[in-house]
Amino acid sequence: MSARSGIGYDSHRLGEGRRLVLGGVEVPDAARGLIGHSDADVLTHAVIDALLGAAALGDIGLHFPDTDERWRDADSVGLLREVCGFLSGHGWTVLHVDSTVICERPKLGPHREAMRAGLAAAIGIAPLDVNVKFTTNEGMGFIGREEGIAALASATVERG
Numbered sequence: 106m107s108a109r110s111g112i113g114y115d116s117h118r119l120g121e122g123r124r125l126v127l128g129g130v131e132v133p134d135a136a137r138g139l140i141g142h143s144d145a146d147v148l149t150h151a152v153i154d155a156l157l158g159a160a161a162l163g164d165i166g167l168h169f170p171d172t173d174e175r176w177r178d179a180d181s182v183g184l185l186r187e188v189c190g191f192l193s194g195h196g197w198t199v200l201h202v203d204s205t206v207i208c209e210r211p212k213l214g215p216h217r218e219a220m221r222a223g224l225a226a227a228i229g230i231a232p233l234d235v236n237v238k239f240t241t242n243e244g245m246g247f248i249g250r251e252e253g254i255a256a257l258a259s260a261t262v263e264r265g
């Protein structure tokens with residue numbers, strides 16, 4: 106058995122007239138949403154990069170370039186599902202994913218279990234093997250000024 110871990114990071118800018126989608130869950134009480142070529146789901150993008158990193162298979166921009174019209178307003182959880190199929194085709198099994206969303210507002214805690222369940226279903230592992238954490242940036246920097254939201258993730262995979 107060979108086990109590996111990978112990291113992922115992403116950030117997107119907040120703007121008017123956009124839905125706030127994190128881990129595939131639309132946050133209903135958000136005043137603004139994230140701007141991007143796809144649905145700008147920063148958490149799912151960080152998880153995708155952690156998985157691709159663990160398997161040493163590149164990054165999200167390599168597989169889903171934002172110059173490609175196919176990925177306009179794409180459902181990022183669908184991209185995650187596709188990436189997991191790609192890893193599986195290379196013989197990798199996903200063991201665990203951990204993540205942190207860094208967001209000043211709104212409070213995301215009430216949506217944690219829905220994000221976990223949705224990400225786990227897309228990856229094909231149990232919700233107990235997916236962790237989603239939330240923190241603020243204590244008012245500092247672009248996140249503190251509510252200009253954007255960032256996410257970090259790590260993933261562990263194994264190949265027999």
Ligand code: MG
Pocket residue numbers: 115116117141145146147150
């Ligand atoms: Mg992104």
